[in-house]
Amino acid sequence: MMWTCFIYRVFVSFIILKRSNSLSSPIQPFTEYKHSTELQVNISDLWWTIDDAEREIVFELHVKTTGWIALGISAAGGMAGADIGVGWIDQMGTVQFQDRYAYNRSRPVIDYTTTDWFAVQGREQDGWTAIQFRRLLETCDSMDVPIKSGTNILIYAYGLVDPDANGEISYHESRRGSRILPLRYYIDQLPETEYADLDSFELRINHSVPVADTTYYCRVFKTQITYPTKRHVIAHKILLDSDSREFVHHMNIYECDPSAQFDNTNLPDGVCDDIRDQISLCSSTVVTVWSVGGDEIMTYPEEAGYPIGGDFTVNYYMIELHYDNPHLISNRRDTTGVRFYLGDKLREHDIGYLTFGTDSTAQALAIPAGADRFIVDSYCPASASLNIPKSGITVFCALPHTHLQGKPVVRIKLGDEFATRCIYDTRNKNLTTRGGGRTKDEMCIHGFVYYPRMNNLSMCLTHNDWSAWKRFLNVSVENFDETALQEILVKIKWTPQLVAQWQSFYDSTARGVTYGQSPFIIAETFAALPKYQDLEPERCSRACHTQISISSILIVLLARKAKRMFL
Structure with a gap:
């Protein structure tokens, strides 16, 4: 899960001039770059520029080591299938560079098909290594990952020593x-x-990291903001504890419904499922989210801010933290949270958040094992967007979320429809993957940050109709529910024929759609979702290889009279 931020072109020159100079490397970059980011505080910095005319990207990676350093492009977020450039400065002061490919989580191998990563220059200084290198955006090499116009997943690593005499790297x-x-x-x-x-002002938790594989921890906060007139949050910083950040998978921050009442001396705090009844009014309206790999500082557009104080009646907020602790490490304290910065002047618009996609339940998502391309579509009808003001709303950030795209701002108008498509590869699994919050579960949601804020639409989610499930599974139980469905799913032995039948069911089954904002939720049922025409995938212009992401999300905003097709 991550933020992809859109911005007006008029902001571009401002951002380039004001780009962060707080990077930690003591080495001056070899040249000026359009973009830069700190990959890891006081450890690793990255600069880059894309040359669209040459269809090439130039990177510069600085790492606090005198050993080897590496940057890779990952298809799905892990080592498997990653295209990696590895470099170091040898004893003669010469930069050495390798093009490698990771078949799995073992040591990446040299890519002998073609060499597509090229070192430009490099040096060591003050215990740091800096290497400038380049690569084509699309290499048409089956052992490379294309750098597309949407979201790219970068992985990085480094060793403490140079590779051995045979050029083999040590374990990171x-x-x-x-x-x-x-x-x-x-x-x-x-x-x-x-x-x-x-x-x-800050919202921060303070407790021990749970000694469990996966934990969703929730804590409610009473707002301490009592401004008599409304003010705007103009930026926020995610606060990660250096002792525990390795366990934090993602964090959601929610508004509690204005009607929520709590004992301020004993606010809900604990494992989310254990206190679900207490926090039921605190999980529908999102303030912000963060997940591993996302920016820790987010700046809002100059014309919009998140409202605080005055007639904005939110009195409570909730942090939901997803912890991953597969090695069951104990005695780690965590103080993760968020800091909100308030501007001196009120801005023109209030910021809001919209969520589209499927419910995160087995009813909505039951993904068969052994599928190389299982498609789940969702749909939000034009009736939902009748809540949008006539002038429309402006989306400036997007959050596509599955578990294992900035372009210019998007304008959403009255009567638009929305469709989300998630594509899953489960060839590495033997059991059904169900919808849910655990890392081993799956999601298919797409969130938007937008302005001006609406108070009658925060989500539009799709699920399979229970009666359709009963007919498909040939179940006669009267009260067929989530528990009963999960009991069936864990027993299924998947075959290619059954996977195909499951896909046919998802392609044609009746769907329920719920939309609105708590407590005013509207439900509709559709006999089947509208059909869409897929655009042809972009073909490689240099060879016959076309790289396809293992997991991808596609979203389309459809005008009422526009031709329906997926983008």
Whole structure:
């Protein structure tokens, strides 16, 4: 899960001039770049520029080591299928570079098909290594991953020593990380020092990391903001604890419904499922989200801000944290949270959040094992967007979310329809994958940050109709529910024929759609979803190989009279 931020063109020159100078490397970059980001504080920095005329990207990677350093493009977020450039400065001061490919989570192999990563120059200084290198955006090499116009997943790692005499690299151990970046349209974030003189407030948890494989932890906060007139949050910073950030998979921050009432001396705090009844009014309206690989600072457009105080009646907020602790490590304290910065002047618009896609339940998502391309579509009808003002709303950030795109701003208008498509590859699984919040579960949602804020539409989600499930599974149980469905799913032995039948069911089954904003939720049922014409995938212009992402999300905004097709 990550933010992909859109921005008006008029902001571009401002952002380039004000790009962050807070990078930690002591080495001056070899040249000027359009974009830069700190991959890991005081450890690794990255600069890059895309040359569309040459269809080439130039990177510069700085890492605090005198050993080898590596940057890779990952198809799905992990090592498997990643295209990796590895470099180091040898004993003679000469830069060495390798094009490697990772078949799995073992050591990446040299790519002998073609060499597509090329070093330009490099040096060592003050215990850091800096290497400038380039690669074509599309190489048409089956052992490479294309750099597309949407979101790109970068992985990075480094060793403490140079490769051996045979050019083999040592194991990186924990010296690795990942970032999710729209390389073509990245909006460089301002350093936090830009907000040092502004008022701010924080929401932070303070408890021990649960000793469990996967935990969803929730805590409700009483707002301490009592401004008599409305003010606007203009930026926020995700606060990650250095001792526990390795366990934090993602964080959601929600508004509680204005009607929510709590004992302020004993606010809900614990495993989300254990306190679900207490927090039921705190999980529908999102304030912001963060996940591994996302930017930790987010700056809002100059014309919009998140409302606080005055007649804005939200009194409580909730943090939902997803912890991953597969090795069951104990005795780690966590103080993860968020800091909000308030501007000195009120802006023109309030910011809101919309969620489209499927419910995160087995009823909505039951993905068969052994499928190389299982498609789940969802639909939000034009009736939902009748809640949108006549002037429309402006989307400036997007959050596509599955578990394992900045372009210019998008205008959504009254009567538009929405469709989301998620494509899953489960060839590495033997059991059914169900919808849910755990990492081993799946999701298919797409969130938008937009303005001006609406108070009658925050979500539009799709699920399979229960009666359709009963007919498909030939079940006669009267009260067929989520528990009964899961009991069936865990027993299924998947075959190619059954996978095909399951896909046919998803392609044609009746769907329920719910939309609105709590407590006013509207439900509709559709005998089947509208059919869409897929656009032809972009073909490689240099060879016969076309790389396809293992997992992708496609979304389309459809005008009422427009031709329906997926983008």
